Amino acid sequence: NQQKQKQKQQGQQWRQQEGQRQGQGGVSAVAVRAQAALAATVERDDGKASTPSQVPLLVGGECRQVTQEARAWRRELRLQLSAKVEAAREARQRLGADAHEAAMRARLEHTCRAARERIAATARRTWREEEEHCARAAAALRERERAQSDLERVLQEQEAVRARIAGLEEAARLVEGRCQEGERLREARAQEARTLRSELRASLALAARGEAAEARIRELQHELRGTHAALGVATKGGMYR
Secondary structure, three states: OHHHHHHHHHHHHHHHHHHHHHHHHHHHHHHHHHHHHHHHHHHHHHHHHHOHHHOOOOOOHHHHHHHHHHHHHHHHHHHHHHHHHHHHHHHHHHHHHHHHHHHHHHHHHHHHHHHHHHHHHHHHHHHHHHHHHHHHHHHHHHHHHHHHHHHHHHHHHHHHHHHHHHHHHHHHHHHHHHHHHHHHHHHHHHHHHHHHHHHHHHHHHHHHHHHHHHHHHHHHHHHHHHHHHHHOOOOOOOOOO
């Protein structure tokens, strides 16, 4: 349908252009013929007036009357030719204006059709972009909700971790207190052990000195027995052991 309308418009434009060319040619021919006739009449009248041999032999009032009629006829002819030339010029201007109006109307229709097509294309593109924006907005909203839920879950996990850290810190403080108490107890027991070791060393030293004394005593007793045996003196009542 659009192609048929386009062909129809092209045919109308061609016919208008042909009519315009024909009208302009006809008007131009009429104008040329009118101007040629006017020039020939003027030349003929001027030549008759200037050539004595061609002027009829009129005398008195008849000559004046003929001259006045000729002048009136020339004026009327000039007016008629001027009117025809003006009409031809107006017709030419009217045809030019009609052709210009037809061309401007065709151009306006073409511009309107192109504008409507651009408006329709822009509307379709705008609709598609709006649909895409709506889809992206919905996806962004879902992503925001998911991120919000993830953030809430992470915050809950952080609270749980903080609570667990607080419990572990409390347990660490308790263990540290126990360790400090055990350290103090260990220090006390170490001090006690050092004291006992000192006492043990002193006791061992005393015991060693006692054993040495006993050994010396036993040696002296043995020597004394030998001496007594040599002297023949008997022991009484187990005095010496």
